[in-house]
Amino acid sequence: MKAEAFTYDLGTRIDLSKLEKLNYFRRTDNSDALVTDLKGLTLMVLSNGRIRLFEHERDFEQIRDKMLTASIEIYSIIEDIIKTLGLKVSAKQIISSGRREELGTDDLALFERKQNLSTHVLRSLLFASYDLAGDFQAERISTQAGEQIGRKAVKIKKPQSKEELIRLLKKLFDDLGLGKLSTVEREKGSVTLEAVFRVDDCALCSGVAPVNKKLCNLTRALLRGAFAEFKHMESITANETKCWGMGDTYCEFEVYSLAK
Amino acid sequence: MKKIPLGIPGLDEMLGGGVPENHSILVCGGPGTGKTSFGMQYLYKGALMGEKGAFISLEQKSKRIVEDVQNAFSWNVEEEIEKGNLLMLDVDRYNFQNMIDLVQSSVMHHKVKRVVIDTITMLRLFFRDDYEFRKGLFNLLDFLSSINVTTIATVEKPYSVREEAVFGLEEFIADGVIMLYNMPKKNQRIRALEVLKMRGTDHSKSIYPFQIASDGLNVLLEEVL
Ligand SMILES: Nc1ncnc2c1ncn2[C@@H]1O[C@H](COP(=O)(O)OP(=O)(O)OP(=O)(O)O)[C@@H](O)[C@H]1O
Ligand SMILES: [Mg+2]
Ligand SMILES: [Zn+2]
Numbered sequence: 048m049k050a051e052a053f054t055y056d057l058g059t060r061i062d063l064s065k066l067e068k069l070n071y072f073r074r075t076d077n078s079d080a081l082v083t084d085l086k087g088l089t090l091m092v093l094s095n096g097r098i099r100l101f102e103h104e105r106d107f108e109q110i111r112d113k114m115l116t117a118s119i120e121i122y123s124i125i126e127d128i129i130k131t132l133g134l135k136v137s138a139k140q141i142i143s144s145g146r147r148e149e150l151g152t153d154d155l156a157l158f159e160r161k162q163n164l165s166t167h168v169l170r171s172l173l174f175a176s177y178d179l180a181g182d183f184q185a186e187r188i189s190t191q192a193g194e195q196i197g198r199k200a201v202k203i204k205k206p207q208s209k210e211e212l213i214r215l216l217k218k219l220f221d222d223l224g225l226g227k228l229s230t231v232e233r234e235k236g237s238v239t240l241e242a243v244f245r246v247d248d249c250a251l252c253s254g255v256a257p258v259n260k261k262l263c264n265l266t267r268a269l270l271r272g273a274f275a276e277f278k279h280m281e282s283i284t285a286n287e288t289k290c291w292g293m294g295d296t297y298c299e300f301e302v303y304s305l306a307k
Numbered sequence: 308m309k310k311i312p313l314g315i316p317g318l319d320e321m322l323g324g325g326v327p328e329n330h331s332i333l334v335c336g337g338p339g340t341g342k343t344s345f346g347m348q349y350l351y352k353g354a355l356m357g358e359k360g361a362f363i364s365l366e367q368k369s370k371r372i373v374e375d376v377q378n379a380f381s382w383n384v385e386e387e388i389e390k391g392n393l394l395m396l397d398v399d400r401y402n403f404q405n406m407i408d409l410v411q412s413s414v415m416h417h418k419v420k421r422v423v424i425d426t427i428t429m430l431r432l433f434f435r436d437d438y439e440f441r442k443g444l445f446n447l448l449d450f451l452s453s454i455n456v457t458t459i460a461t462v463e464k465p466y467s468v469r470e471e472a473v474f475g476l477e478e479f480i481a482d483g484v485i486m487l488y489n490m491p492k493k494n495q496r497i498r499a500l501e502v503l504k505m506r507g508t509d510h511s512k513s514i515y516p517f518q519i520a521s522d523g524l525n526v527l528l529e530e531v532l
Contacts, residue, residue, distance in 0.1 A: 184450075187407070187411060187450065191411065194412055194416065268408065275412065281361075281394055281412060281413060282397045284409075286402070286405070305399065
């Protein structure tokens with residue numbers, strides 16, 4: 048999915064209800080943002096302090112062209128926002144924070160909102176991907192989703208030690224409803240073994256029939272992505288060693304780092 | 308169709324500019340014919356042009372390859388690695404899924420456009436039988452193409468001369484095949500190469516000698532063999 052926006056950062060979380068008195072803004076459906084239309088551009092203010100400009104096609108060249116004609120309006124809206132929120136920054140500073148932003152699904156306000164997705168929906172999507180795309184592609188899709196989540200978590204929370212990373216992952220599994228994550232002490236047969244994880248009540252596979260497939264590629268890749276991001280190193284591998292899909296009654300994952 | 312230059316003087320001319328974007332090309336040859344150097348040159352020259360690359364090493368530790376290349380050639384490979392333009396990846400040679408994970412992550416998270424797998428012959432170890440191997444290889448090459456990567460995969464051959472060439476199933480699956488030879492001539496051997504196939508583009512059908520020198524591989528177009 049290729050989509051781009053131009054984004055300014057106020058550098059702090061903000062209370063959107065204060066901005067509602069600026070009458071050109073309206074609330075969006077998910078109520079985490081305010082928007083206004085501006086000469087073919089949409090200007091969106093998010094509660095995380097971002098001000099995002101995009102257009103219909105989410106195409107950067109077009110955004111840039113339209114920004115040129117709307118530059119005075121953009122400037123004065125930013126001034127309004129700063130004044131209304133009582134922020135101690137200048138509009139100039141905010142303007143200079145502007146940058147081209149690639150939009151992806153990982154921008155869907157991860158960690159900012161708790162919402163329960165039914166396991167039924169999740170598993171229906173998972174099995175549909177196997178049915179339609181085949182085993183190989185289905186695995187790749189789940190892997191991509193998992194990597195995104197794992198990396199994003201580490202990028203945002205910046206754990207400083209492996210212990211912190213593991214604590215972060217446990218909380219993440221709780222928050223996302225992926226299952227109950229714990230670590231397994233294992234005799235270090237290999238110097239490259241980073242950690243062994245166990246997941247009970249796995250959202251993806253617990254209770255499924257032994258279909259002779261390891262089903263938890265999302266979880267596996269989440270762990271891999273988190274370690275790769277944490278260690279700033281790509282040569283990390285994660286394997287699922289136990290899964291309900293294989294006839295086990297919990298999931299287990301081994302994470303290795305291969306020499307640089 | 309957009310062409311991706313390989314960065315190998317002479318060979319790019321033989322291909323009318325390079326290999327078609329998103330295609331998978333096999334570079335086949337016997338021991339010491341220059342397969343690893345070919346792959347590294349493709350990535351290094353790409354990096355200099357601002358195209359990121361990843362080297363998946365299934366045969367040697369990638370650290371060793373970097374050392375060898377630093378010693379053999381005048382290229383500053385370490386600088387490109389430092390800058391993040393070149394990823395050197397080690398992978399457990401018995402796990403196919405792990406290897407694809409690394410490729411996928413390099414492409415999706417580091418915006419890699421050029422991938423080298425050295426050597427694909429090693430992939431056979433991942434599979435029970437030829438059928439599974441063929442299926443795995445097909446899936447891999449198809450996947451790489453779908454994520455907009457132009458791939459060079461090296462293949463080990465038990466021969467170095469053209470007359471003895473036997474083709475494996477890899478050559479049929481890939482979009483292009485380049486053969487590297489080490490041919491006996493009088494009492495020495497000379498390096499030569501030919502483009503055996505290249506889907507989607509015309510290419511030279513002749514066999515040309517090439518050199519390996521401090522600036523890498525270089526095809527001598529003046530001397531058809
Ligand atoms: N600077 C140089 N000048 C001349 N020849 C060189 C130079 N650097 C390397 N070579 C030659 O290139 C060859 C090595 O090529 P390379 O390792 O790329 O081959 P390969 O096909 O990958 O071999 P293998 O079968 O061992 O994997 C060696 O035979 C070496 O003599
Ligand atoms: Mg080699
Ligand atoms: Zn599982």
